[in-house]
Amino acid sequence: MLKLIQTRLKQGYRTSAFPRKPINLHPSYRGRPEINRDCDPEVAARCAEACPQEAIDAEKRRIDLGRCVFCGLCQQLSEGRFIRFTTDFRLGVAERDQLLYQGSLPDLAAHSKQHFKKLFGRSLQLREVSAGGCNACEADTNVLNTPFFDLSRFGIQFVASPRHADGVFVTGPVPRNMKTALLDTYQAVPAPKVVIACGSCALSGGPFRGSDEIVPLETLLPVDLFIPGCPPHPLTILDALLKYFKG
Amino acid sequence: MDNFLPITNGCAIPRKELPILEFPHFRDSLLASTAANGNIVQFFGYEENGTATLLAVIRKGYDLSAAQCAMPKEFPSLTAENWKFNLFEREIAEQFGIRPLHHPWFKPVRYHANWRGAPDVFGADYQTDIPGLYDYFRVEGEHIHEVAVGPVHAGIIEPGHFRFQCFGEKVLHLEIQLGYQHRGVERLLPTLPFKRLPIVVEGIAGDTTIGNSLCFAQAVESLSSLKVPDPARVVRTIALELERLACHVGDLGALSGDVAFNPPAAYYGRLRGEFLNLLVVLAGNRFGKGLVRPGGVTKIPTPDNVALLRDKIKEVRPEIIQVADLLFSAHSVQARFEGCGRVDRATAEAVGLVGVAGRASGLDYDAREFFPTEKYKMMSPCSYNRKRGGVYSRAWVRYEEICHSLNLAEDLLGTIPEGDLPFPDPNWRLAPDSFVVTVNEPWRGELSHCLLTDAQGKILRYKVKDPSFHNWTGLALALRNQEISDFPLNNKSFNLSYCGFDL
Known part of the structure; x- marks a missing residue:
């Protein structure tokens, strides 16, 4: 019993204040990507070509977030000049088409x-x-x-x-x-x-x-x-x- | 075994060096070896230009060896003489439509039509898509009743079907039918452009992302002579240990939850998350996806992040120890863990258990020690004090491995040099007509991938063997003569993979 109480005191209260308070994930985390729409077409094409999920449309500067596995290869290849992953984790949508993402997701x-x-x-x-x-x-x-x-x-x-x-x-x-x-x-x-x-x-x-x-x-x-x-x-x-x- | 070729873990060789034996010799050698403490690492079939071949990789002590033979249309079952072959033989039959004669328990593994369009050896037409539609082994008797569970289980768990034959509360027999997660991984992999392979491999079993990625990367590195920089090896080893820590800590919490002792379940549930968050620091993903690639890793942690990892490990270690003390000293926990679901050493050996379950039954095999890859050569092995083969032992082995992994990760973190590495080149090519097998020890146990390439350097066969392929039988045996109410506890103490098995 004593152990139970000791451990409880040590563990404390751990529940997150989200969504009342915002929460910041580690900068390494790959969440919603940011697309540079003015990126050099060649760089965009190279990313599209290399994308294992074939989720990138280089011409439209668009990523299908339903296909994307957030592996980060496009960010690495373009050195962040075309696509850069942010720590924004809010990604849910109500229509499949809304995941054909060009830089913003609907509310x-x-x-x-x-x-x-x-x-x-x-x-x-x-x-x-x-x-x-x-x-x-x-x-x-x-x-x-x-x-x-x-x-x-x-x-x-x-x-x-x-x-x-x-x-x-x-x-x-x-x-x-x-x-x-x-x-x-x-x-x-x-x-x-x-x-x-x-x-x-x-x-x-x-x-x-x-x-x-x-x-x-x-x-x-x-x-x-x-x-x-x-x-x-x-x-x-x-x-x-x-x-x-x-x- | 003198007719088998000694091979080295993760070292590609030309396929023509692999001996081709006559089937009787092949069979005799396999049976002789497995009867004398040899174990099957791989045993599978492949087809090239209409010719089908069987290939086996055996481990005995610190040695690996391999040989092949032409695939017969039917053959005297090896399982009839040694149980270790059971699933391997059924898998070959299912994939290639050949029949092991007098197999003592012949039934589908994953429930799919064979790859060659041969007549089905199980008599199934696959018009109904239910793997569990099959005549289960039945115990007859007036007071016998049957309990069917799954494929959809009560919690957020992967699908599988469990069929219990019970006498009152007592389980006389448990039969496990999987296949519901079958995504066709092995058939898909050889057809894909190489750029898709790392992603599919990471999806074989998400909780073993690092383990599967390592097996894949090491195979490709050997087949394409890629050099892996030492700091990348350090990061890969740390990642495999963090994966182990997350899973073992989570398992101890879940075991506690299954005996209704909630405080450790809550604490370990949260502490598991701490390790997943450390994988985010390393990989950008809670399961380590996107980190390991042929040729190294995609990112070396910055000194700040290395410090963060070390501080976090320092912080959680005493918490883990304190919660373990709470868990293992609670009488209600001891009463449920102790003596429950025992698999004795002889049984464990007979079915060829690996990993945590094997070690808990006294089989001291850890691929990190026997076939070291990455930085494991310099690792001091983990020692185990409980080998009675029950739930308590399986829990305690996990705790010992947690302590061991914390030390290992801490030591390795001190050896990451500053500075970034070049991003591994994704445009690798594979040596033609080659063979390689890789073996690693992720948290569940021995995991192995085997790659064969054709004359053009394309993948001819990609074989994956998850440790669960050996261990599901262990769970079925552990349940014999136990109360059915102890099933969740036993299941959790094995915590096997459905998707890694079903592929």
Whole structure:
């Protein structure tokens, strides 16, 4: 008992003040990229050519943030002259097209479906479906339940049964072998229900795009909220959930 | 084994040097070696110009050796004589449509049609996309009941199906069917432009990003004679240890949560995040994605960041120790951990367990010590005091490795020189007609990649073997005669990869 109290005192109170107070990530973190629209076309073309995700449109000076895995190669190749990653983690959007990014993202709170805010703004229960990811998105979603993020203080919970859920939260590129399980889970959620796609895989197939063994999520379910990243930072997920449902 | 060629971890050789044996010799050598403490590192098939071949890499003590043979249409199963071959043989059958005769438990591994369009050896037509649609092993009896769990689990966990045969609370048998995460990684990799490879490899198992990236980078470096600067090796080793620290610390917290002792679960949950944040400092990503590339690393930490890493390690070490004391001395924890889910040494040896689970059962194999890469040659090995093979041992081994890794990371941080390195050139080429196998010890255990190139220097075969490929059987055996309520605890004590297994 004494040990319990000692450890408790040592550990102290650790929950972040976000979103009441802003939070700064380490400058190494690669969040929302900044695009230099006046960049030398040759540099932009070289980045587009080298991009492993083929996410860059050099002519339009555009990055598909749904495909991008934020690997940082374009920043390194262009020495920051074309693309530079900032520590801004706020990346969620309500339409897939909004991720065709030319330097700014629309205000998520203004684009979310208003009836979802009314229904789920004070209490949101989600059923997570891990569909073929690398377990990084899953791990960084799970981490929202640790004391630092403490997701439940916002009235948001990940629940065990789809019957108790208001929607599904999908990670992974959806392997053929997970298609039925994903659709069954979605079916089991009572309407009205929301679909959240989290991570590059769920948004575009991510690293696995082109594999015969995956079925793109957008061909299976109507997605309401898109959260880019590989994996998205827990704060990216938290920020997107708060803005979309409570913003 | 004299007909197997001795090879070195991470050293490419021309494929023509690999001996090609007649199948009976190949089989006899494999069985003789595995019966005498030899273990399978790789055993897989590949096809070139219509000719299919089997290739095996065996480890015995500090030695690695390899040989191949022409792939027969069917062959007397090796699993029938040694259980270590079970999944390897089924995987070969699934990928190439050949049949190991008299295999004691022949069923799909990941549930997909074979790569050659051969008639299916499992009698499946793959019209339904459910790997678990299969006749499970059943225990019959009036009071026997069956519990089916998954693929979608109660928490935020990867999918897999578990089928328990129970007598009351007691689990008589657990069968694990995976394949739900199958993304076709091994088929995809050889078809891709090289620029996509590092990204796919990082996605094999996100919690083992550094481990998989290292196996890949070392293979490419050897195949393309890339020199890796020493500071890059230091950073890569630190990254692998930070990955281990994050996962082990997180696991201890989760184990505590699974016995409903919440304080360490909360504290370790947060402390795990500290290590992920240190990976951000190194890599710009919480899982270390974007750091390791063939030829080195994309970034050497600045002196300020090195200081930050050292200070953070100094800060969290006493916290980790204090929480461990709280965890391991709590009677309620001891009552649940002690004696639960034992895999004795003989069983562990028989199924070929590796990593944390193997060491907890007394198998002193750590690839960092046996086949050192990067900076591990100078590392003093970790010592282990609990080898009884149960949940307690698997937890305690993690704690010992945490303390060991903290020392290692601290020591290595002192050796990073100032100054940046040139960015590794992404335009590498691979030597034609070559073979290389790489072995590393990320946090779960022995991970191995194997690359074969064709006459044009393209990838002919990319084989990945996650430690979980050896260890899922260990979990099934640990559950025998345990209470079904102890399953989550046992599962967490192994904490195996679904995506790394399913590929």
